[in-house]
Amino acid sequence: MTLARDLARRLARRLIDHGSNRLRRTRPEWADAMEAESSYLASDSGRLRWAAGCAVASYRVPQGVEDRVYPAALALGVALMTAYKWTADEGLLTLAVLSLLGAALGVVEPRRSLVSGLLVGLVVAGVNAFETLSGVRPAYEGAVHSLQHDAKWLVLVAPSLLASAIGGFAGLKLRSARM
Numbered sequence: 001m002t003l004a005r006d007l008a009r010r011l012a013r014r015l016i017d018h019g020s021n022r023l024r025r026t027r028p029e030w031a032d033a034m035e036a037e038s039s040y041l042a043s044d045s046g047r048l049r050w051a052a053g054c055a056v057a058s059y060r061v062p063q064g065v066e067d068r069v070y071p072a073a074l075a076l077g078v079a080l081m082t083a084y085k086w087t088a089d090e091g092l093l094t095l096a097v098l099s100l101l102g103a104a105l106g107v108v109e110p111r112r113s114l115v116s117g118l119l120v121g122l123v124v125a126g127v128n129a130f131e132t133l134s135g136v137r138p139a140y141e142g143a144v145h146s147l148q149h150d151a152k153w154l155v156l157v158a159p160s161l162l163a164s165a166i167g168g169f170a171g172l173k174l175r176s177a178r179m
Contacts, residue, residue, distance in 0.1 A: 008044045015051035019058035027061060070109040074116060077101045081123040086138050090124060090153065098124070098156055099163035106167020110175070113168025114161060121160030125153040 016038050020031035034054045041047040084097050098120055105116035128150035131137045 005044055008048050012038070012044070012048045012051035015048075015055040019051070019054035019056075022058035023061060030061070070105075070112060073105060073108045074112075074119065077105050077116070078119055078123060081120055082127055085124050085127045087140075089140055094124065095156065095159060098160050102160040102163035103167035103170075106164035106169075107171040107174065110168035110171035113164040113171070116167075117161035117164030118157060120164070121157030122154070124156050125150055128153055 016035060020034050023031040023034070038047060038050055038054075041050055081098060081101055085094065088094065102117045102120045105120065106113035109116070128145060129147060131141065132145050132147055132150055
């Protein structure tokens with residue numbers, strides 16, 4: 001088996017898995033059919049085309065309310081963290097706000113809790129890097145920082161990830177309790 005053929009098969013499998021996982025909650029019969037049909041395709045190129053079509057189709061199917069609410073909640077969470085960071089220097093309260101936002105986003109969409117934690121956790125370092133690169137600083141910031149100084153704030157990704165994972169766990173428990 002050639003490397004290209006092996007890569008095509010792996011990519012096809014991942015695309016089918018991705019498409020069927022997206023459909024599993026709202027259209028489980030479609031997800032099952034998608035997976036079953038792929039085993040009947042003889043050629044690797046046909047399987048890859050089928051898999052790509054399945055992945056694209058999974059994004060065209062209307063999903064649940066969570067899929068419409070989550071992007072807005074994530075954008076709001078990042079915007080709130082950015083606004084907070086722009087008005088207050090780093091401190092213990094920054095860690096609390098960051099953790100609260102990460103946990104809340106984890107509850108809103110448990111399946112995406114790690115993405116939420118990562119994005120919220122990157123805000124402080126991102127705002128600091130923006131200040132360093134652009135020269136635009138908030139009123140309280142008197143000192144000029146280096147990118148090396150800004151990079152140390154990446155440490156806040158860890159507590160944000162932890163908080164969003166805890167929020168995701170709580171969100172899963174809440175959902176299972178409702179069923």
